[in-house]
Amino acid sequence: MGLMTDLSALSHESRRFEPPAELAASANVTAEAYEQSNKDRLAFWETQADRLLWDRRWDEVLDWQPPFASWFVGGRLNASVNCLDRHVDNGLGDRVAYHFVGEPGDTRTITYAELLKEVSKAANALTELGVEAGDRVCIYLPLIPEAAIAMLACARIGAAHSVVFGGFSAQALIDRIQDANAKVVITADGGYRRGAPSALKPAVDEAVAQCPSVTSVLVVKRTNQEVAWSDKDIWWEDVVDRQPDTHQAEAFDAEQPLFLLYTSGTTGKPKGILHTTGGYLTQVAYTHWAVFDLKAETDVYWCTADVGWVTGHSYSVYGPLANGATSVLYEGTPDAGGKDRWWQIVEQYGVTILYTAPTAIRTFMKWGDDLPGSRDLTSLRVLGSVGEPINPEAWIWYRDVIGGGRCPIVDTWWQTETGAMMISPLPGVTSCKPGSAMGPLPGISVDVCNDAGKSTSAGFLTLNEPWPAMLRGIWNDEARFRETYWSRFEGRYFAGDGAKWDEDHVLWLLGRVDDVMNVSGHRISTTEVESALVSHPSVAEAAVVGANDATTGQAIVAFVTLKSAAVDDGEALLKALREHVAKEIGPIAKPRTILITPELPKTRSGKIMRRLLRDVAEGREMGDVTTLADPTVVNAINEKMGTSSGED
Ligand code: PRX
Numbered sequence: 001m002g003l004m005t006d007l008s009a010l011s012h013e014s015r016r017f018e019p020p021a022e023l024a025a026s027a028n029v030t031a032e033a034y035e036q037s038n039k040d041r042l043a044f045w046e047t048q049a050d051r052l053l054w055d056r057r058w059d060e061v062l063d064w065q066p067p068f069a070s071w072f073v074g075g076r077l078n079a080s081v082n083c084l085d086r087h088v089d090n091g092l093g094d095r096v097a098y099h100f101v102g103e104p105g106d107t108r109t110i111t112y113a114e115l116l117k118e119v120s121k122a123a124n125a126l127t128e129l130g131v132e133a134g135d136r137v138c139i140y141l142p143l144i145p146e147a148a149i150a151m152l153a154c155a156r157i158g159a160a161h162s163v164v165f166g167g168f169s170a171q172a173l174i175d176r177i178q179d180a181n182a183k184v185v186i187t188a189d190g191g192y193r194r195g196a197p198s199a200l201k202p203a204v205d206e207a208v209a210q211c212p213s214v215t216s217v218l219v220v221k222r223t224n225q226e227v228a229w230s231d232k233d234i235w236w237e238d239v240v241d242r243q244p245d246t247h248q249a250e251a252f253d254a255e256q257p258l259f260l261l262y263t264s265g266t267t268g269k270p271k272g273i274l275h276t277t278g279g280y281l282t283q284v285a286y287t288h289w290a291v292f293d294l295k296a297e298t299d300v301y302w303c304t305a306d307v308g309w310v311t312g313h314s315y316s317v318y319g320p321l322a323n324g325a326t327s328v329l330y331e332g333t334p335d336a337g338g339k340d341r342w343w344q345i346v347e348q349y350g351v352t353i354l355y356t357a358p359t360a361i362r363t364f365m366k367w368g369d370d371l372p373g374s375r376d377l378t379s380l381r382v383l384g385s386v387g388e389p390i391n392p393e394a395w396i397w398y399r400d401v402i403g404g405g406r407c408p409i410v411d412t413w414w415q416t417e418t419g420a421m422m423i424s425p426l427p428g429v430t431s432c433k434p435g436s437a438m439g440p441l442p443g444i445s446v447d448v449c450n451d452a453g454k455s456t457s458a459g460f461l462t463l464n465e466p467w468p469a470m471l472r473g474i475w476n477d478e479a480r481f482r483e484t485y486w487s488r489f490e491g492r493y494f495a496g497d498g499a500k501w502d503e504d505h506v507l508w509l510l511g512r513v514d515d516v517m518n519v520s521g522h523r524i525s526t527t528e529v530e531s532a533l534v535s536h537p538s539v540a541e542a543a544v545v546g547a548n549d550a551t552t553g554q555a556i557v558a559f560v561t562l563k564s565a566a567v568d569d570g571e572a573l574l575k576a577l578r579e580h581v582a583k584e585i586g587p588i589a590k591p592r593t594i595l596i597t598p599e600l601p602k603t604r605s606g607k608i609m610r611r612l613l614r615d616v617a618e619g620r621e622m623g624d625v626t627t628l629a630d631p632t633v634v635n636a637i638n639e640k641m642g643t644s645s646g647e648d
Pocket of ligand 1: 497521
């Protein structure tokens with residue numbers, strides 16, 4: 001959707017929802033936090049850094065040489081110790097860290113003491129395999145406890161992990177392993193997806209054959225399916241289980257790389273977003289505690305994101321564990337074992353805080369009120385949303401049907417690059433407008449500006465002060481780091497999103513203003529899908545746009561022209577093209593609709609006019625076509641659109 005269309009659609013929300021009085025009365029954070037951080041932002045973040053255990057205190061809170069920041073300079077700490085040892089040392093070893101729920105119904109309860117032992121064993125195993133501080137380890141796992149254990153084991157020995165979402169293809173894995181030069185891959189035979197085991201190892205086998213940097217592949221047994229075996233492969237149980245269950249962790253510099261997480265940009269090549277230790281952990285711990293009003297002794301917290309995405313990193317692993325929280329970890333899809341599976345889990349574990357994505361909420365809306373209605377959801381007290389704009393209708397439904405009208409909703413805006421939440425209400429403070437993330441959190445500074453970089457009420461979202469969890473760079477690509485985030489507006493981070501202040505100085509996020517799509521809260525670049533399509537032998541050219549979709553936020557729509565020798569055998573070709581994209585990137589990138597057209601609309605200079613294609617994809621009259629080199633192309637596309645079934 002174009003920025004301007006959004007602006008008018010969202011400008012008149014006048015409903016307000018006050019924080020529940022009871023929650024406000026005992027809230028972790030009050031309005032004072034804004035005053036404190038406004039008075040002295042750096043002092044505010046120092047106070048938050050004191051939530052952590054430091055082996056050596058920092059000498060300087062921030063060294064800012066735009067666009068490079070160092071936070072808590074000279075400080076030393078270990079992220080894994082902060083998430084585990086210190087809680088056990090504080091007598092909280094018996095507290096549950098994770099209630100794991102597998103898709104087939106298997107469960108596992110892991111206390112902090114047990115998690116520490118598992119992580120220690122895994123850290124010892126990685127050391128035995130030759131992994132050292134500063135190395136990279138690729139993690140390609142289902143959402144099982146070993147994913148968190150592997151991440152924390154890497155952190156413990158100072159190696160950076162690069163988690164690759166299990167839905168990505170062998171090719172995507174190759175690109176990421178090679179870019180990071182990863183030494184070890186941690187994977188599983190498979191995971192459970194919609195009631196059936198789904199393999200992971202074959203993609204790793206294919207990838208490792210092309211990645212000489214990988215010396216060992218650790219394989220967790222999850223599904224017991226048949227797997228091919230090479231001399232680099234080792235079963236997790238064979239090497240981890242025999243290790244000592246203690247491990248003396250070393251403290252690392254605050255700026256020690258903690259992880260790389262690859263995300264889509266506006267070109268075909270994914271970017272390895274680099275996060276470091278001290279600042280990242282400070283901000284994820286603070287925001288997890290403040291935004292969810294976490295009471296670690298009593299809350300049962302559930303973030304539904306997969307660890308393959310940044311939300312899983314910051315709010316399923318590092319944030320909750322740094323805070324000593326009890327979390328639910330659920331492997332499967334929302335409809336595995338029944339469309340009320342989530343609500344059954346909420347009821348069974350007495351979940352008090354739920355953090356999920358608008359796509360899921362809209363899907364549940366479609367499934368009907370009866371499913372959540374048949375379960376006891378009265379344990380819930382705070383509801384979170386993340387990943388895409390939440391439309392007011394979904395917000396209200398979430399509040400009424402899931403939250404029983406009692407629970408505040410925190411709509412949290414942030415990105416892989418920001419590492420932690422940036423814009424969000426505080427549940428005990430903010431009077432919320434449905435569909436708005438309201439405003440920057442304490443310690444965070446945003447500016448909405450126009451093309452010329454001047455502050456304005458509607459335009460581009462920028463972050464005009466450094467923040468502790470900010471990305472420290474793009475792995476091996478300083479030029480791209482500067483160009484992507486820091487070149488458009490001098491000295492300021494450009495987020496790629498449009499935003500608007502309304503008449504009450506409330507902030508509305510308006511979606512991406514670049515060629516990045518957001519499908520079910522997953523970031524996919526149009527160029528990435530286009531290059532996947534043109535790598536198919538039948539395709540001459542491809543243009544991809546994100547079209548509004550009632551459930552997934554955006555859906556991928558591809559316009560494709562064929563090579564003259566190619567045969568258009570209708571559905572068979574469309575299916576082949578979708579499968580090809582799944583193979584090149586992953587099933588999440590499969591276009592919802594593919595339209596074979598004789599030509600693409602281009603300007604006289606040869607630029608594809610995506611704006612027109614977006615109009616077509618969203619069923620609108622096409623806008624201005626006067627700049628087209630050949631205006632008749634439009635008629636041909638429209639005709640095609642009228643006759644296409646297009647969807648899976
Ligand atoms: O467009 C914004 C959207 O998701 C993008 C970041 O995607 P990713 O790095 O994958 O991280 C997603 C999880 C943090 C942003 O540029 N986005 C994320 N949260 C919101 C959002 N858009 C509107 N409202 C949100 N709460």
